[in-house]
Amino acid sequence: MKKRPSILGTLIFAAVFFIAGLMTYKHITKPIAEEAEASKDWPTVQGTVTHAELTKSRDNDGNDMYSANIRYNYVVDGNSFNSSNIKTVDGSTSMKSSVKKTLKKYAKGTKVAVHYDPEFPNTAVLETGTSFLFGLLLKLPLLFCAVSVLMVFSLFKRLLFG
Structure with a gap:
């Protein structure tokens, strides 16, 4: 039973x-x-990408993981800020081609639309x-x-x- x-x-x-x-x-x-x-x-201002590189790491299983390490500067109400956030939640992926596509889109020197939190202008994203x-x-x-x-x-x- x-x-x-x-x-x-x-x-x-x-x-x-x-x-x-x-x-x-x-x-x-x-x-x-x-x-x-x-x-x-969020409001948008123009910014400039100051750094863009592919970062490689390993996950817990030893698999290669890739992420886009991007930094950009922007100005809000005369105050300069910098950020590295592409989205509100960034992460890594096993798809290197996806990261390369992101790096191509946000190459160093590229002018970008920066969306910033009006309450906390130091918080910003590109997407x-x-x-x-x-x-x-x-x-x-x-x-x-x-x-x-x-x-x-x-x-x-x-x-x-x-």
């Missing part, structure tokens, strides 16, 4: 799963998504918003919440209908 998990154990596991998903979304991924979305409405796939990734913690709700529904269904 197959032993089923206890009701209390299932409820505790579902609650922990739900709370972990909700807290991760609320305190980590939601603020990232909100800043990325807000960047679409606003986020990609569709990254947007989905930011919603992943909500999947934990959904799974926990399904676990509870499944438990009640089993209790009510056998």
